[in-house]
Amino acid sequence: MSTTSSTDRRVLGISPRIIVAGLLAGAAAASGVALTTTSGWLIVRADQRPQILLLLTAIVGVRTFGLGRPVFRYFERVRSHDAALDVLARRRAQTYADLVPLTPARLGRRGRADLLTGVVDDLTDVTEAPVRFTVPVLGALAAGAVATTLTASLVPAVGAVLAAMLLVCAALVALCYRLESRSQARVLAARSEVVRVGHLTARHAGELQAVGGQDAALRWLDDAHDELRGRLLEQSQGRALVSGGVLLTTVGATVASAYLAVGSGVSSPVQALLVLAPVATGEILGVLTDATRALARATAGQDRLDTLLAQEPAVVDHDVDEDAAHALVRSGRTPALQLEQAVARWSEGRPAVGPVDLVLEPGEHVALVGPNGSGKTTLLSVLARHLELTSGSYLVDGRDARELPAHAVRSLFAVVDDEPHVFASTLRNNLLLAAGPPPSDAGSTSPDPDAEPASTGPSDEVLLTSLRRAGLADWLQALPDGLDTRIGTGGHGISGGERARLAVARALLSQRPVLLLDEPGAHLDHPTAQAVIHDLLTAASGRTVVIVTHHGVGAEQVDRVVDLTREKVA
Amino acid sequence: MAPFDLRLLRQVPQTRRPVAVLGALGALGGLATIASAFALTTLVVSAVRGSDLTWPAVATAGAFALRAVLSWTTERVAAWAGARVSTDLRAELLRTWLSRPAEQRPDPDEALTLSAQGAASVEPYVAKYLPTLVAAAVVPPLAILCLLVLDWPSALVVVLTLPLLPLFAALIGMTTQADTDRRWRALSDLSGHFLDVMAGLPTLVSYGRGERQVATIERVSQRHRRATVRTLRLAFMSSAALELLATISVAIVAVLVGLRLTHGQMDLWVGMIAILLAPEAYWPIRRVGAEFHSAADGAQAVQSILDEISSEPGDPMGQRRAKGGEPGRVVATDLGYTYPAGQRAVLDGVSLRLGSGLTAITGPSGVGKTTLLELLAGLRTPSAGTVDAPACHLVTQRPFFGATTLRDNLTLGNDADDASVWEALRVVQLEGFVASLPQGLYTAVGDDGFGFSAGQRARLVLARAVLSGASVVLLDEPTAHLDDDGAAAVHEALRTLCETRTVIAVTHRSELVTLADHHVHLGADRTGRSATSVSTAAASGEPA
CATH class of the missing domain: 3.40.50.300 (P-loop containing nucleotide triphosphate hydrolases)
Structure with a gap:
């Protein structure tokens, strides 16, 4: 409203279907205005005690408007929701496709799950804007224009009053939009701080009790809550202004119309109609408050999506040797990996890690330790070819990684991070996604709720073996439907330890020659973490394994420990 | 599910003031709405009778100005009260968990959801739903009372037709219940799909499966659209039916008024006020129904949080x-x-x-x-x-x-x-x-x-x-x-x-x-x- 940037135009989502829905909304709103005004006319005309027959046209009119309003509104709502959900479906697919090349390096190191959930919410907000803003506002405009034209044809001055009323309300909406948008970012920041403190407190309730930190945590929560309340109150300024302002404007227009109608010399039933017209129009403008809020939310969401998706992928291929890469991948042999004077950083402005020298012989099991922030995860991302070096070199099987296509190098690594995701699907589908046939293969094993079980791919025996080797034999025994048990959201419960082991089973099943584990025990207690890592190392003999661990779990079980503090990385 | 759980006021006394202020404002707003109908009627009648407009105009301006002030205040207070109740509930919830031994705390994921999204959904419930609930409790009785005093036949029509609204809603609800339940379950599965693959994006990408998911997302989302629209059609249809019912009821009042006016058995002022007041008896009730849909999450969260903080107190550390x-x-x-x-x-x-x-x-x-x-x-x-x-x-x-x-x-x-x-x-x-x-x-x-x-x-x-x-x-x-x-x-x-x-x-x-x-x-x-x-x-x- 205040600006006409491309963001706003995309958020408004103007399309033929939305315009039709807007016109239907206008027809519904105009019926409402007509219902009130013609009723006024009818009552005054009836008071003049004419023959009933003379009133029939008006009575039919009132009936039509009364029936028309719910019918038009019904069609408007069905059409606009259908259109918006269609846009949502397409934008979800498009956004997902745009996110794939940015994953994982450009999604940030921390709070990745929150960021991705945020994308889901932002997309919903953005695609709802046409339903919540464009359609009602188009409707109000159309009905307002009809009311203005019709009253102007009776008494031009009253038409002018209605036009002025609409203009004042438009100005109020623009002001409200500014106020809402301005406080939007601050409200969101306050909300995420509340969520952060709330999570911290709920997740660490036991640890807080252990050190007597309950009161301190509740104080932090109080501070965050104070801030949020202040911001929410501030945000309500705009909508309070619109809801009060529309009523004041309405009464101004009503009083003006009353004087003008009386002075115009029209018949008294028409006078009643003219006095009631601003009130009836004011009622349809009541939708503007919520509409403006929806627009402010959608614009903010669109801005966030744009910022996220405008990033460059972390690794871009230039002049790569596809044949060499294919030969390496197909050979199935475990490559030697070598970093020389390697320096990398997550993004511009973040501290760089390195220079690091690291040689990983095929089949070697190595633990990376060092204080948090010393660059262990960064190093892992470099190895997995998720992050480009800023200087130095990375040799895969003796060749510079930059000469090989990134997707091929990545297919050598199975990465287990500290937040492995369990899809809401069967255990089988949760495993098969790692067992992938080569990308050219058509068989879909995606975790689509209704996906057919893949006809090709590993046998059940292979899947069961990978589960057993990941230490899930007992858990598997307890599952009601074995591999066909549904797990993840809404399915059979799965503990943190089992989740970590499932991720290990995926990695084993993938047959990828190098396993990279980022704090696989981060959310597990000490004995469980030890056990998971022990099972993994036993199962992964012959493959290269790199474990990042900052709690030191598993460091005694590997061939070699690389301490990044002593490597002078920081 | 009860529209308002009174345990809230009993167990979390801090919420009494915001809820009371919001309720008082809602009642005042209802009074102002009725008053503005009176003022407007007088203005219209004075205009058509050619009498002096000064006082009716002042009265109308005053009534609407009062409504404007109340409406402005209500928006501000609603924002404050929504934030107040939601944050107080969250604070109380976390205080409870922090004073309980480990075995009396819920599973961490459940706890995080309840304290974050759960408590947050209380905000719109209080800020938007409670005022409509108060309006529904205040405005229709007031409108009927006024009608009763001014023109009892109109009041009778309203009293006879008004109960049809909840009855009709219940009937529609009952006949479509099974269907709606089944569809909502299917719907939440479908809408959960995108959230699920989004959260799993890093996992899918690391096994080279990201691109393949794109087509599935579009396919599942389109299925979600068709299922949603089918469900919404039903919801919109029933809300249209209720609106129609209200319109017909108001039309009956109008016909009776019109007939008596043409026969000279009624004063214009009374007739005008009757047709302006009659709709006020219906819309607040329809709005409660419409808003409840969006406030259901909040009402559910209030109950879950109250269940959590009211269950057997145990504070061994304390x-x-x-x-x-x-x-x-x-x-x-x-x-x-x-x-x-x-x-x-x-x-x-x-x-x-x-x-x-x-x-x-x-x-x-x-x-x-x-x-x-x-x-x-x-x-x-x-x-x-x-x-x-x-x-x-x-x-x-x-x-x-x-x-x-x-x-x-x-x-x-x-x-x-x-x-x-x-x-x-x-x-x-x-x-x-x-x-x-x-x-x-x-x-x-x-x-x-x-x-x-x-x-x-x-x-x-x-x-x-x-x-x-x-x-x-x-x-x-x-x-x-x-x-x-x-x-x-x-x-x-x-x-x-x-x-x-x-x-x-x-x-x-x-x-x-x-x-x-x-x-x-x-x-x-x-x-x-x-x-x-x-x-x-x-x-x-x-x-x-």
């Missing part, structure tokens, strides 16, 4: 703080513990008397050493036996490091001044290190002790134990992940600490066992009962 116990002495008698989900007891028949000095507890993995410490600290409630101990400070394997600065982390649970903090850092031999940091005590610390080595973290949490003032300090594997130098520094600090406190450490390090005054070995006998053997170093006398 009781222990209040009761005290003998400083420095920990007595466990025939202690047993079974995890809520477990069948087998982790601990069974453990009796201990521990006092001053350093006690090392050893035992094989899985024998329940951590559980024992949590029981001694009061973080868990024994399934059998008793613990008699003062308030303890427990250093867990993964100590809390969530405060913003180093100083805030060290003074968590105590209110030590800077001098004491430095003194404690001297005990753990980190004084020089912290002094060398550019921002000293005010160095920012990330979650989980970001930026410090494992050895430094281990000593920092000991410094916090020093500051705590608790006479009993419990330590769970204080040196498990440390190299020999790091462990030696921690052991040195423990030696100082146990001069003034009772220190009980679970460990598998022989150096620490050697250092200890007492040694408890926790094992299990053949029947699975816990077996303890206690030995005491010669120098330190009685094992208290």
Whole structure:
């Protein structure tokens, strides 16, 4: 409203279907205005005690408007929701496709799950804007224009009053939009701080009790809550202004119309109609408050999506040797990996890690330790070819990684991070996604709720073996439907330890020659973490394994420990 | 589900004021709406009769100005009240969890959802739904009352037709219930799909499956669209039916008024007020129905949160703080513990008397050493036996490091001044290190002790134990992940600490066992009962 940037135009989502829905909304709103005004006319005309027959046209009119309003509104709502959900479906697919090349390096190191959930919410907000803003506002405009034209044809001055009323309300909406948008970012920041403190407190309730930190945590929560309340109150300024302002404007227009109608010399039933017209129009403008809020939310969401998706992928291929890469991948042999004077950083402005020298012989099991922030995860991302070096070199099987296509190098690594995701699907589908046939293969094993079980791919025996080797034999025994048990959201419960082991089973099943584990025990207690890592190392003999661990779990079980503090990385 | 759970006002008294203010504003708003209908009628009638407009115009302006002020105030107050109630509920919920032992807290994921999204959904429930509920309770009765006084036939029509609205809604609801339920389940599956693959994006990409998901997303989302629109059609249809019903009812009032006017049996003013007041009896009720749909999550969350905070109160830590116990002495008698989900007891028949000095507890993995410490600290409630101990400070394997600065982390649970903090850092031999940091005590610390080595973290949490003032300090594997130098520094600090406190450490390090005054070995006998053997170093006398 205040600006006409491309963001706003995309958020408004103007399309033929939305315009039709807007016109239907206008027809519904105009019926409402007509219902009130013609009723006024009818009552005054009836008071003049004419023959009933003379009133029939008006009575039919009132009936039509009364029936028309719910019918038009019904069609408007069905059409606009259908259109918006269609846009949502397409934008979800498009956004997902745009996110794939940015994953994982450009999604940030921390709070990745929150960021991705945020994308889901932002997309919903953005695609709802046409339903919540464009359609009602188009409707109000159309009905307002009809009311203005019709009253102007009776008494031009009253038409002018209605036009002025609409203009004042438009100005109020623009002001409200500014106020809402301005406080939007601050409200969101306050909300995420509340969520952060709330999570911290709920997740660490036991640890807080252990050190007597309950009161301190509740104080932090109080501070965050104070801030949020202040911001929410501030945000309500705009909508309070619109809801009060529309009523004041309405009464101004009503009083003006009353004087003008009386002075115009029209018949008294028409006078009643003219006095009631601003009130009836004011009622349809009541939708503007919520509409403006929806627009402010959608614009903010669109801005966030744009910022996220405008990033460059972390690794871009230039002049790569596809044949060499294919030969390496197909050979199935475990490559030697070598970093020389390697320096990398997550993004511009973040501290760089390195220079690091690291040689990983095929089949070697190595633990990376060092204080948090010393660059262990960064190093892992470099190895997995998720992050480009800023200087130095990375040799895969003796060749510079930059000469090989990134997707091929990545297919050598199975990465287990500290937040492995369990899809809401069967255990089988949760495993098969790692067992992938080569990308050219058509068989879909995606975790689509209704996906057919893949006809090709590993046998059940292979899947069961990978589960057993990941230490899930007992858990598997307890599952009601074995591999066909549904797990993840809404399915059979799965503990943190089992989740970590499932991720290990995926990695084993993938047959990828190098396993990279980022704090696989981060959310597990000490004995469980030890056990998971022990099972993994036993199962992964012959493959290269790199474990990042900052709690030191598993460091005694590997061939070699690389301490990044002593490597002078920081 | 009840539209408003009165337990809210009973159990969380802070919410009474915001809810009361919002209710009062809603009632005043209703009165102003009725008043403006009167003023407007007078204005219209004066205009058509050609009488003086001054006073009717002033009255109309006044009534609408009052409505405008109330409407402005209601928006502001609604925002405040929504925020107030939602934040008070969240604070109360977390306060409850923080005062409960582990087995009385819900599963972490469930807890996070309830405290974050659950409490947040209370905001629109209070800010948007409650005012409509108040309007529905105030405006229709007022409108009917006015009609009754002015024109009883119109009032009769309204009284006879108004109950049809909820009846009709219930009928529609009943006939479509099964269908709606089935569809909502299918819908939540479909809409959950995108959230699921989005959260799993890093996993899918790491196995080269990201691109393939794109087509599936579009396909599932389109199926979601068709299913949603089918469900919405039904919802919109029933709301259209209710609107139609209200319109027809108002039309009956209008026909009766019109007939009497044409026969000269009625005054124009009365007729006009009747047709302006009649709709006021219907729309507030329809709006409650429409808003409830969007407020249902909030109403559900209010109930869940109230269930959580009203269930059996248990504050063993608070009781222990209040009761005290003998400083420095920990007595466990025939202690047993079974995890809520477990069948087998982790601990069974453990009796201990521990006092001053350093006690090392050893035992094989899985024998329940951590559980024992949590029981001694009061973080868990024994399934059998008793613990008699003062308030303890427990250093867990993964100590809390969530405060913003180093100083805030060290003074968590105590209110030590800077001098004491430095003194404690001297005990753990980190004084020089912290002094060398550019921002000293005010160095920012990330979650989980970001930026410090494992050895430094281990000593920092000991410094916090020093500051705590608790006479009993419990330590769970204080040196498990440390190299020999790091462990030696921690052991040195423990030696100082146990001069003034009772220190009980679970460990598998022989150096620490050697250092200890007492040694408890926790094992299990053949029947699975816990077996303890206690030995005491010669120098330190009685094992208290």
